[in-house]
Amino acid sequence: MVIVLAAGIGKRMKSRQAKVLHPVAGRPMIQYVLDLAEALSADRILLVIGHDRAHVRTLLAGRISRGRIEVVVQEPPLGTGHAVLMTRSLLADYHGPVMILNGDHPLLRAETASDLLRAHRESGAAITLLTAHLENPDGYGRILRGPEGQVTGIVEERDATTQQRRITEINTGVYVAQADPLFELLEEIRPENAQGEYYLPDTVGLAVQKKFQLQAITARDPNETLGINTRIDLARAEKVIRRRTVDRLMLEGVTLMDPETTVIDSTARVGRDTVIYPWTCVEGETQIGEDCVISSHVRISNSRLGRGVLVKDHCVITDSVLEEEVSVGPFAHLRPGTHLRRGAKIGNFVEVKKSEIGEGSKANHLTYLGDTVIGKGVNIGAGSVTCNYDGVKKSKTIIEDNVFVGSDSLFIAPVKVGRGSVIAAGSIITQDVPPGSLAIGRARQVNKKGWARRRKKDVIRDSINVKRKPTRNKSIRE
Numbered sequence: 001m002v003i004v005l006a007a008g009i010g011k012r013m014k015s016r017q018a019k020v021l022h023p024v025a026g027r028p029m030i031q032y033v034l035d036l037a038e039a040l041s042a043d044r045i046l047l048v049i050g051h052d053r054a055h056v057r058t059l060l061a062g063r064i065s066r067g068r069i070e071v072v073v074q075e076p077p078l079g080t081g082h083a084v085l086m087t088r089s090l091l092a093d094y095h096g097p098v099m100i101l102n103g104d105h106p107l108l109r110a111e112t113a114s115d116l117l118r119a120h121r122e123s124g125a126a127i128t129l130l131t132a133h134l135e136n137p138d139g140y141g142r143i144l145r146g147p148e149g150q151v152t153g154i155v156e157e158r159d160a161t162t163q164q165r166r167i168t169e170i171n172t173g174v175y176v177a178q179a180d181p182l183f184e185l186l187e188e189i190r191p192e193n194a195q196g197e198y199y200l201p202d203t204v205g206l207a208v209q210k211k212f213q214l215q216a217i218t219a220r221d222p223n224e225t226l227g228i229n230t231r232i233d234l235a236r237a238e239k240v241i242r243r244r245t246v247d248r249l250m251l252e253g254v255t256l257m258d259p260e261t262t263v264i265d266s267t268a269r270v271g272r273d274t275v276i277y278p279w280t281c282v283e284g285e286t287q288i289g290e291d292c293v294i295s296s297h298v299r300i301s302n303s304r305l306g307r308g309v310l311v312k313d314h315c316v317i318t319d320s321v322l323e324e325e326v327s328v329g330p331f332a333h334l335r336p337g338t339h340l341r342r343g344a345k346i347g348n349f350v351e352v353k354k355s356e357i358g359e360g361s362k363a364n365h366l367t368y369l370g371d372t373v374i375g376k377g378v379n380i381g382a383g384s385v386t387c388n389y390d391g392v393k394k395s396k397t398i399i400e401d402n403v404f405v406g407s408d409s410l411f412i413a414p415v416k417v418g419r420g421s422v423i424a425a426g427s428i429i430t431q432d433v434p435p436g437s438l439a440i441g442r443a444r445q446v447n448k449k450g451w452a453r454r455r456k457k458d459v460i461r462d463s464i465n466v467k468r469k470p471t472r473n474k475s476i477r478e
């Protein structure tokens, strides 16, 4: 049985959005806590929500519909103790251990939580709490201990004396308690404190008074117990999760030239022997295959890259599919809906949107391809543009297999170029081109003999006239 508390307002975040929805390394922090709860194979997971609950429900719709979590509403949020009390009616027939987790603790590891659960079961305590020693305990509840070192209670920072604030052992907000004594104690806590809230940690002091057996376990890695209260905490957590992700990837066989500056979301997958250069971001559900090279200053979001893909410096790749052996960049922009088939090549300063580029086809320089379907073995010359938008609607360009497009061609969509055709450089293609044809859609060239020489003389004469030097003017004319 796990209870996750996520109903609080999260005032210190200064955000319109519920705190637990803020992403850490690409995922809302509540997802990490719920993953942990699922990893413990708890028979039930109760999630207490309140503030901004519509959004929390939307985010977790999948887990709710699969029956993995049961939602309990706390309204208004009167404190962590009150939040746990809201689950009481759902647990009327339950008498075993309950693990309580804060929804703002994305760094806690499943092993730590299951160790705590085991220790609780073995000791037979009424409450087992997880504490940590922090260099800077600011903001956390402090653990009070008696002369023999026994825990006597928890004091919240805002209620603590100056001396108590010097205590560096903190309450991590992770507890295991037997359901019956827990609810009995929760009924007795009172909101007599600086915040006027029902504090869950007050159950610890009460348990001591009532002589319930208490156990405190200290976390080995204080990093895990970071609670996210402010955006500074958020940035810290981001760093820790990112570090975990890059460490995992390196152990799985990915080379990261500089893990410090490589930002990879925990949701991304990267294959073996792929090399990622510094200052690159891999975001969301991106999957990168084996043997790829991803150069510097590249951002890849929610995209799928096959084996052996080369992404040169300064590319942005969003919601796209790149099949194996594709090469992209430098300075390419692949916008949503781009599908590059095996061995396709997109070069520098090329933008592609909602387009399919066939096997082995190339657009190497300075091109825009939008709403376009390109077949196999096509060569798109430098500076070519598909004119897909007439100011009202978007239209398609179709370029079939083995077409050769000369540089600086414009395709006024909708338009189709049949297989094997050649488009003369500088053409404006407004009509469909039958297969195997040459299309020339440009103005005819006119050469005016001697024109340039005459113009040069006129220019010189005019400039001399301006300076009013008639004598020299004359000599030049001769």
Ligand code: UD1
Residues within 6 Å of the ligand: 005, 006, 007, 008, 009, 010, 048, 074, 076, 077, 078, 079, 080, 081, 082, 083, 102, 103, 104, 139, 140, 141, 142, 154, 156, 170, 171, 172, 173, 198, 199, 200, 201, 226, 227, 228, 229
């Ligand atoms: C809490 C503990 C503190 C501990 C710290 C660890 C209390 C009173 N204090 O403080 O001893 O050191 O966690 O990080 O518990 N929540 C609700 N309903 C509410 C209030 C809060 O569901 O009415 C949820 C929040 O959404 C959050 C969690 O409970 O996920 C903790 O609340 P928060 O306000 O962050 O508590 P802290 O002040 O950090």
Ligand code: CA
Residues within 6 Å of the ligand: 102, 104, 227, 228, 229
């Ligand atoms: Ca907190």
